Amino acid sequence: ANATQISREVYAVFRLFLLDQNKGNYLVLQEQNERRFHGMKLDWGFDQFLSQKVFTEASNGFLLDDTSVFGAEIFVCKERSTCKGEYLSMLKDAVMYKHVWKIDNFSKLDAEFYDxxxxxxxxxxxKIQLYPKGKGNGIGTHLSLYLALADPKxxxxxxxIYADIxxxxxxxxxxxxxxxxxNFWFSASNPEWGWWRFITLGFLSQAGMGFLSKDTCIVEAEVTVHGISNAL
Structure with a gap:
């Protein structure tokens, strides 16, 4: 549903027509009660409008030369906007951006986190956020790593913002x-996403593993923004 469908409610009574091409008359079915059309219910109708047998019988005139004629008459009772919903814009040619962050003198990092x-x-x-001694459930045992909106306000x-990271x-x-x-929906109230337990501190510093080479750590972030959702 698009933004208009989500945010609008329409109450209507309607009739649906099927032409008898032999006699020039219409078969008419009318919805007696008004129906509420909105973003989550876009259609109303009749599950058993006409049987296949009656519809295809040539003498009834509903289907002649593989052609039928339908019609509709609609009486809108009231229409109003709910002022609720979201409008999602998807990026057709989403581009992945890679950011490389080289951190020197890693063993000397003493702040809670770095940007x-x-x-x-x-x-x-x-921005990338790195917690050298962990965050949340990773404090003291893991390095924690996050991607965050730099200016969520x-x-x-x-x-x-919907992004693959x-x-x-x-x-x-x-x-x-x-x-x-x-992937995650980033917003002003949820500006960051990542891992409390990205890698254990023991594994990070293990000799021969290469995560710390000459006390240097290299962190990469790949970010692809696929869509932006705005409130109506």
Whole structure:
């Protein structure tokens, strides 16, 4: 349903017609009660309008030369907008943007979290958030990694951004990278998405694994914005 269908309610009484082409008369079925059309109920009608046998019998005139004539008459009783719903704009040529974040002197990181430089994907500003000692259920045992809207307050009220994301820590030695991927609706009230337990601190620092090479960690984010939803 489009935005108009979602936000509008129409109450109507209607008749449906089928022409008897032999006599020039119409078979008429009328809905006696007004029906409410809206975004979640776009159609009303008659499940048993006419039997196949009666419809195809040539003497009845409803189907002649593989042609039939239908009609409708509609009486709108009232129409109003509910002022609710959402309008979703999908991006036909969504482009994936990759942002690479090189973090030097990793062992000396002592703040709760760090932000990458801001980058743009799908006309939205983003940043990677890294918690070197974990966040939530990952505190003390894991590194936590998130993608976040860099300026969520700039979004209009009710707006949401639908994006596919991949977050990755590069294995600089063996090219066996640690990654997580998924999709999420980002908004001003839900501006970030990621993993509390992205990788264990033991595995991250394990010799020969390559996640920390010369005390440098390389983090990548791939972001593809597929749609934007706005409140009506």
């Amino acid at each position: 990458s430089k801001t980058f743009i994907s799908g006309d939205q500003k983003w 700039s979004l209009p009220p009710g707006s949401k 991949t977050l990755r820590i590069l294995d600089q030695v063996n090219a066996r990278h640690q990654f997580g991927k998924g």
